[in-house]
Amino acid sequence: MLLAITGSSRVVRSSENPFDRNPTCHYGRAMEIRDLSPDDLDPALDVRSRSFGPISGGDVEQWKAMVQRSIDGKRVLAAYVDGAVVATARINSFGQWWAGRRVPMAGIGGVVVAPEHRGSGVGSALMQGILERSRELGFPLSALYPATTAPYRAVGYEVAGARHVVEISTDTLRRLSGPDVPLRRGGPDDAAEIARLIGATAAHARDCGPFDWEPVEIAHDLEDDEILTYVADDGVLSYSFGRERFDVQTIAATSESTLRALWRIVGSGSSVLSTVRVALAPHDPVWWMIPDNVITTRATQWWMLRLVDAPAAIAARGFPPGLEIEVPLTLNDPLDAAGSGAYTLIVSDGAGRLERTELGDGVALGPRGAAAVYAGTPLATLRRSGLAEGGDPETDARIDAAFAATPFMVDYF
Missing domain, CATH: 3.30.1050.10 (SCP2 sterol-binding domain)
Structure with a gap:
């Protein structure tokens, strides 16, 4: 098997690749790591479906549109064996906040390897290509949520932090006191302002780890009528109705009065749904705002970091x-x-x-x-x-x- 990474001067045989665990798996078959072709969206979707389960309906078109935007930015690589797609990975363009400063970060998502090619070294070769491309694109950091840590540790990632998902009583949020704050409904035209507000909150708090999406991706989310967005001078809220609870996607503010007002918006639906689910920082102000012990941790998802x-x-x-x-x-x-x-x-x-x-x-x-x-x-x-x-x-x-x-x-x- 010959491994070639397009756009790199490195061309090495699999036996020379220290991250290839089974160099004889594709003996005599050529493997190449290169940009995913727009013509190969359907084969890439097939690999994704065989890795994480199928998606259907409008989700397919949303997935293709999202991947196409990433292809346009040279942020999707694929492993081709004998010209066929067998694995893909995508770089999301983020800015991650570290102690008050925004660091460009390559968020690695959509890492999928066809079942019949797992354990062959294809995934490790693909991740090496992703790291090279991240460096070429100017990302000094890379992060990901691992399904399993071993293959990512093999290429230098390590556990760095967690995403803590909690549930809060809606009625407790309704009863938060505070002055009225001017709020308005947000829409796709507010994407750049929302990105700014999220970043301003992270910088103000000197947070470490949270990241912001590019305005173009925020705008696509804001086109979803099921997500309710409210904007203040120094804060933003996005949430939606779930089957059994409210789901808060974003809540950020630099002042106490705005943060309380945004939480009360969610709490105003207490007669409809009794619970709110949201991912919070371990030091989020709401822990100190609410009078009762009504926050319950529901999930902890670890994420990994690498210096590129x-x-x-x-x-x-x-x-x-x-x-x-x-x-x-x-x-x-x-x-x-x-x-x-x-x-x-x-x-x-x-x-x-x-x-x-x-x-x-x-x-x-x-x-x-x-x-x-x-x-x-x-x-x-x-x-x-x-x-x-x-x-x-x-x-x-x-x-x-x-x-x-x-x-x-x-x-x-």
Whole structure:
């Protein structure tokens, strides 16, 4: 089997590929990782259906339209074996917030491998191609929700945070007090403003982990008549009626008065549905607003992170104001030879950077360890899990202070 990644100078035989677990699976058959052709939407849909179950009706056209927009942005790759689509993966263009700063992030979704090709190395080869394409498109970070963690850890992703889905009593939200706040109905023309409001809330809170969609994708959601959207000067709410509860897709505001007013909008339907389901940050203000213990956790979905371009990811991230550190750091990434090597990590005035050095000492991290540190995992934890070595306790404490975070997401992709 020959592996070729279109647009890359690398062409290697499968036996030379350290991520190919079964190099003889397609012996004598050519495999190529390249952009999904618009002519192959139906074969790609077939692979998706055989991986996650079929979709039907209007959902098919919505899926094709969404994938086509991604194809237009060169954000969908496929594995072709003997010219046939056997796996696909898509890059969503996001901005992820880290301590008050927005970092471009490649959200990897729609990773599917035809059942008969699983375990053959096709998925790992596809993810390598996705990482290369993410770097080419200028994304310093990548994140995903894993169905299983092992194949993503094999290419450098590590668990970074969670999406916490909870249920709240609708009547409790109805009874939240506060002044009236001017609200208006939102529509597709408000997409850019809604993206701004969501980002402003994350920046204001110095959140770590939440991401924003491109306005074009928000506009498509706003065309759905079943989603009710309300916009204020400093906040936004989107929610819908479910069979047994209200489902809140988005709620964000920078002021207490607006946040209370938006929650009361949802609560005003307490005579219709008694429960609200929403994904919340562990430190969302509503935990401290409501008078009763009426929030119940229903699901926790873990997500994974990878640094695609470590120096760019560090430069884009926010850091604690007033913290000044300068420590040695060594990065070893088998899928990023150019980014591997010895650095000095410098944090000052709420910003950070990596500067090349010849010393080669300090804390040593592979891609999984680097992702975990970026997401605020203490180095003591990483040492006990085998993901960090070198350095000393004082250096660990400084790095922990720089990257301290409680990462979360509220959206799913």
